[in-house]
Amino acid sequence: MQRWLLRAALTNIQAGFARSTAALLSGFLCLAAPQPAFAQRAQEFSTQSGTVLVETLATGLSHPWAVEVMPDGGLIVTERPGRLRILQGGKLSPPIEGVPDVAARGQGGLLDVALDPKFATNRVLYLTYSARGDGGYGTVLVRAELSDDQRSLTDVKELFRMSKFTGRGQHFGSRIAIDKDGSLFFGIGDRGQRDRAQDPRDHAGAILHINPDGSIPASNPYRGGTEGRAEIWSKGHRNPQGITFDQGDGRLLTVEHGARGGDEVNNPQPGKNYGWPVVTYGKDYSGAEIGEGTAKEGYEQPLYYWDPSIAPGALAVYRGSMFPEWDGDLLIAALKYKLLARLERDENGAITSEERLFDGEFGRIRDVIVAPDGALLMVTDEENGAVLRVSKAPTQ
Structure with a gap:
């Protein structure tokens, strides 16, 4: 017992x-x-124009790719595996239902989100993502409406599907910039097959331009479709992942990845060719030369380039009230060196100098936008990704 x-x-x-x-x-x-978290911590950093404060608004996101500010102040965020969420009042929503099937492969997945200029009344937004189709994978752009309760997408309509899908998992692009007439500009990379960037009958390696219903704008150089794809605006782009309009002068600006060096800032014009892979300031990853040098008649020069590459992920033009000393400057999110580059411009728009901020402090910075209050919002492309806010530090 x-x-x-x-x-x-x-x-x-x-x-x-x-x-x-x-x-x-x-x-x-x-x-x-990784768990969604909402930290209150903030860090101060010195810049050439004063001290800034960086707050972590949320962590625990899986490779966030884009952020936009909604009219009610909430933030809508894409995650590359295929989730769309809203960050509001310190809380992250469950994934929004109705997002199309995303092929999260290699560099692909759910990419950019852009709000229609009349979003406050029509609830319309646009998404780019990599999809599976005949021949492999390619970039797609859709239009959808966000429900009033912000839980689902409805009336999802495909506006654009690139012409040739392949098994490659890189260089899908693809951010969206909306012009003042409501038309959409977006970029697609060469899909890892560099010669496609020079073929006007191929959507790869191009800046594209469509109307908000998917039709072709009258300003497109190949609108008739006889000499090139009707959606094409410009060619010779390796992998454009930043695109925006300067609200000061209306210019379209892009930033794209080079190879080993040769990242570029461009001002794409209709029918122009921006060189890749015929002319470039970069070399192959093996160290071999690419193309025919850095310049050739018939090919446009970049406004600015980097060598070595910083791997640019997004582009914004600062036109806010919080940092008046940055007015007109370009802000570039960088993945490779995990920083934010500020390109200072003179009164004619020429780039005169570069300042690098937050070098290595927060991980791979994928997106940067200017919020309505003039602060910056950024996301970090990490397995445990974050949403960050950059503001002017309070004076003592």
Whole structure:
């Protein structure tokens, strides 16, 4: 009897120990796994024009790719695996339902989100993403409406699908810039097949331009479709992942990835060719030369280039009130060196100098936008990605 009691007591002790260990292990795993979090911490950084404050608004996002500000102040964020969420009041929503099937492969997935200029009344937004189709994978752009309760997308309509899908998993582009007439500009990379960027009958390696219903604008150089794809605006782009309009002068600006060097800022004009891979300031990753040099008649020069590459992920033009000393400057999110580059411009728009901010502090910076209050919003392309806010630090 005593032996039985002893065995029972030992069994209970062992079971309790196992439960305690399991609970501790479970708690540890919960802490180790990326979880949505809303930190109040802030860090100060010195810049050439003063001290800025960087606040972490949320963490635990899986490779966030884009952020936009909604009229009510909420932030809508894409995650590359295919999720669309809203960050509002310090809380991150569950994934919004109705997002199209996304092929999250290589550099592809759910990419950009842009709000229609009349979003406050029509609830319309646009998404770019990589999709699976005949021949492999390619870039698609859709129009959709966000429900009033912000839980689902409705009336999803495909406006554009690139002409040739392949098995490659890189250089999908693809950010969206909306012109004052409501038409959409967006870029697609060469899909890892560089000669496609020189073929006017191929959407790859191009800046594209369509109306908000998917029709072809009258200003497109190949509108008739006889000499090139009707949606094409310009060619010779390796992988444009930043595109925006300067609200000061209306110019369209892009930033694109080079190879080993040769990242470029461009001002794409209709029918013009921006060189890749015939002319470039970069080299192949092997160190071999690419193309025919850095300049050739018939090919446009960049406004600015980097060598070595910083791997630019997005582009914004600062036209806000919080940092008046940055008025007109270009802001470039960079992945490789994990920084934000500020390109200072003179009164004619020429780039005169570069300042690098937050070098290595927050991970791969994928997107940057200027919020209505003049602060900057950024997302970090990490497995445990974050939404960051950059504002002017309070004076003492």
